[in-house]
Amino acid sequence: MTKYIIRRLLQTIPVLIGVSILVFSLMHLIPGDPAQIIAGEGAPEKTVEQIRERLGLNDPIHKQYLNYMGGVVQGDLGNSVRSGRPVVDEIKTRFWVTLELATYATILAVFIGLMAGIISAVRHYTFTDTAIMIVALFGLSMPNFWLGLLLIDWFAVGGDWLPAWAKLRPSGWGDSWRQVILPVITLGTGGAAIIARMTRSSMLEVISQDYIRTARAKGLSDRVVTYRHALKNALIPVVTVVGLEFGGFLGGAVLTETIFAINGMGRLTVQAINTRDFPIVQGAVLVISVLFVFVNLIVDISYKLLNKRIDLG
Amino acid sequence: MAETILDVRDLRTSFYTDEGEVKAVDGVSFSVPKGKTIGIVGESGSGKSITSLSILRLLASNGKVVGGEVRFKGDNLLAYSEKKMRGLRGNKISMIFQEPMTSLNPVFTVGQQISETLIEHQGMSKKAAMAKSVDLLKLVGIPSPEKRVKQYPYELSGGMRQRVMIAIALACNPEILIADEPTTALDVTIQAQILGLIRDLQQRMGMSVVLITHDLGVVAETCDYVAVMYAGQVVEYSDVRTLFRKPRHPYTIGLLKSLPRPDADQEKLVPIHGTVPSPLHMPVGCRFNPRCPAATDLCREQLPDLFDDGEGNQVRCWIYNEQWPGEKEVDVFGEERIARR
Numbered sequence: 001m002t003k004y005i006i007r008r009l010l011q012t013i014p015v016l017i018g019v020s021i022l023v024f025s026l027m028h029l030i031p032g033d034p035a036q037i038i039a040g041e042g043a044p045e046k047t048v049e050q051i052r053e054r055l056g057l058n059d060p061i062h063k064q065y066l067n068y069m070g071g072v073v074q075g076d077l078g079n080s081v082r083s084g085r086p087v088v089d090e091i092k093t094r095f096w097v098t099l100e101l102a103t104y105a106t107i108l109a110v111f112i113g114l115m116a117g118i119i120s121a122v123r124h125y126t127f128t129d130t131a132i133m134i135v136a137l138f139g140l141s142m143p144n145f146w147l148g149l150l151l152i153d154w155f156a157v158g159g160d161w162l163p164a165w166a167k168l169r170p171s172g173w174g175d176s177w178r179q180v181i182l183p184v185i186t187l188g189t190g191g192a193a194i195i196a197r198m199t200r201s202s203m204l205e206v207i208s209q210d211y212i213r214t215a216r217a218k219g220l221s222d223r224v225v226t227y228r229h230a231l232k233n234a235l236i237p238v239v240t241v242v243g244l245e246f247g248g249f250l251g252g253a254v255l256t257e258t259i260f261a262i263n264g265m266g267r268l269t270v271q272a273i274n275t276r277d278f279p280i281v282q283g284a285v286l287v288i289s290v291l292f293v294f295v296n297l298i299v300d301i302s303y304k305l306l307n308k309r310i311d312l313g
Numbered sequence: 314m315a316e317t318i319l320d321v322r323d324l325r326t327s328f329y330t331d332e333g334e335v336k337a338v339d340g341v342s343f344s345v346p347k348g349k350t351i352g353i354v355g356e357s358g359s360g361k362s363i364t365s366l367s368i369l370r371l372l373a374s375n376g377k378v379v380g381g382e383v384r385f386k387g388d389n390l391l392a393y394s395e396k397k398m399r400g401l402r403g404n405k406i407s408m409i410f411q412e413p414m415t416s417l418n419p420v421f422t423v424g425q426q427i428s429e430t431l432i433e434h435q436g437m438s439k440k441a442a443m444a445k446s447v448d449l450l451k452l453v454g455i456p457s458p459e460k461r462v463k464q465y466p467y468e469l470s471g472g473m474r475q476r477v478m479i480a481i482a483l484a485c486n487p488e489i490l491i492a493d494e495p496t497t498a499l500d501v502t503i504q505a506q507i508l509g510l511i512r513d514l515q516q517r518m519g520m521s522v523v524l525i526t527h528d529l530g531v532v533a534e535t536c537d538y539v540a541v542m543y544a545g546q547v548v549e550y551s552d553v554r555t556l557f558r559k560p561r562h563p564y565t566i567g568l569l570k571s572l573p574r575p576d577a578d579q580e581k582l583v584p585i586h587g588t589v590p591s592p593l594h595m596p597v598g599c600r601f602n603p604r605c606p607a608a609t610d611l612c613r614e615q616l617p618d619l620f621d622d623g624e625g626n627q628v629r630c631w632i633y634n635e636q637w638p639g640e641k642e643v644d645v646f647g648e649e650r651i652a653r654r
Binding site: 208209210211213214215216217218219220221229232233306307308309 | 369371373399400401402403404407408410412415416417418419420421429430433434465467478481
């Protein structure tokens with residue numbers, strides 16, 4: 001097991017290098033001269049030249065990359081070209097906000113998705129199954145900005161039960177858990193629907209396997225057969241989806257953050273793109289990507305825990 | 314005949330599909346004497362596996378036992394509650410299956426899968442159950458059982474896995490072992506080993522065995538009694554010597570004629586023409602009549618009962634009934650038969 005984890009860890013190194021190259025290239029892939037874009041159209045040549053000098057754009061490209069990576073390794077992602085503050089500081093608080101939001105949304109999605117999927121599979125082709133799957137189809141098809149607006153209308157405007165936006169504190173969400181509820185539901189619903197459908201189909205496939213018949217022939221109760229023998233096998237594809245969903249929540253929280261006025265990574269990135277603040281965009285994308293790589297690593301380790309035969313090393 | 318431990322009477326099992334009701338088992342009767350082996354033989358689709366699953370009530374959700382009785386030591390299992398039934402499965406009546414490769418759960422160790430039964434039925438502690446699992450692996454002839462008990466099914470060969478299945482089935486000293494084609498998926502040499510193992514353990518533990526197979530060679534070697542199934546029904550039931558020496562149902566005769574036997578002076582193998590009828594469109598009358606060389610109008614109109622010869626041997630064929638309209642001597646697959654009475 002330890003050997004497997006070490007091997008998988010080593011395998012992430014080339015991925016991370018690839019990610020860093022892509023992120024670094026971002027600035028150079030944009031058509032035109034980045035310095036000119038940052039300075040704005042019609043800016044004097046001198047200003048543009050200054051910016052170019054400051055960003056080190058006159059150096060050969062490999063040197064620029066090495067300089068950038070040298071900084072990254074030491075925790076320096078450069079400075080915002082707008083505020084002049086270090087990118088790390090800009091990202092820090094917002095990162096935890098988004099991570100927390102994505103984590104809660106994942107927990108919600110896994111909990112509801114698994115329950116619904118298992119119930120559906122155990123009672124397949126009954127009314128309960130059909131009802132759950134129709135609700136899941138709604139959850140899947142509903143754009144989350146629309147769901148967010150609906151929730152605000154029902155719970156914040158209509159009923160005044162829950163806050164419509166999140167008041168961000170320097171330390172993150174703070175102690176007011178109530179403001180987390182609506183954003184988490186908004187973000188997690190689609191994931192819950194996908195996990196429910198995935199769990200159902202995976203469980204149905206497993207339930208028809210020979211070893212499930214063996215388990216029943218041993219005289220085990222339906223509960224044990226479903227939750228011990230079937231679920232552990234059915235979880236493997238579900239774990240993949242959960243990993244992907246979590247990654248998706250991290251990078252895709254933009255709409256939810258915008259609706260609920262949450263100052264998270266998504267909003268930060270969008271604002272940075274609008275103001276052409278390249279270092280911030282690079283930093284944000286890099287952090288999210290690295291996190292995504294590690295989420296996938298955790299997924300692979302979970303595979304191994306679920307089924308010892310799997311070897312991705 | 315020894316004391317009867319399991320008595321199946323007129324068992325009927327149907328599956329409900331989009332195309333309609335499929336009568337997979339339609340009036341199956343046989344009995345299992347204590348400590349003996351009964352073989353259930355038949356082609357694919359004759360309903361032999363469904364019969365065994367019906368006994369333990371392990372049918373898929375669209376299948377249902379619609380009639381008959383399954384008496385285990387006098388009690389009708391079909392009237393048991395699901396909970397009572399669970400207490401029986403894997404405990405008093407165990408089952409092993411055709412596919413050792415897929416019949417074990419891939420995500421649990423061999424030891425976990427054996428001890429589960431012991432914990433469930435005998436209330437053993439995990440530790441005691443694991444120790445017993447090692448003994449059971451030893452019993453079924455698995456070398457270095459202490460190591461194997463911690464392994465996963467994928468680390469074992471097909472023959473090994475079937476041995477593990479047998480260990481699971483025998484964990485609680487069952488009174489009946491139902492073996493559904495236990496050797497079909499295995500190499501011939503391994504087949505012999507597994508059959509030998511079952512027979513050996515049967516003698517040691519005194520249990521009865523219901524062996525389901527399509528292989529008449531296996532039947533000849535291991536069984537005391539045989540029920541031959543065709544299209545969801547038992548067509549002949551007798552002790553194994555009688556069946557091989559004096560087969561009576563034309564289908565049984567046909568089966569034996571199509572089999573190469575070193576002891577008989579066969580010039581060539583005689584095939585049974587035609588195919589097994591679809592359970593959705595069963596022929597009227599005797600189900601074998603479209604393929605039977607001796608079929609008469611009576612056979613095409615009326616389904617014969619299982620006629621008993623007074624010695625416990627039964628056959629579902631009009632030839633052996635006084636209503637038989639044909640000749641006294643009937644030629645069936647080159648074998649001359651004389652109608653009784």
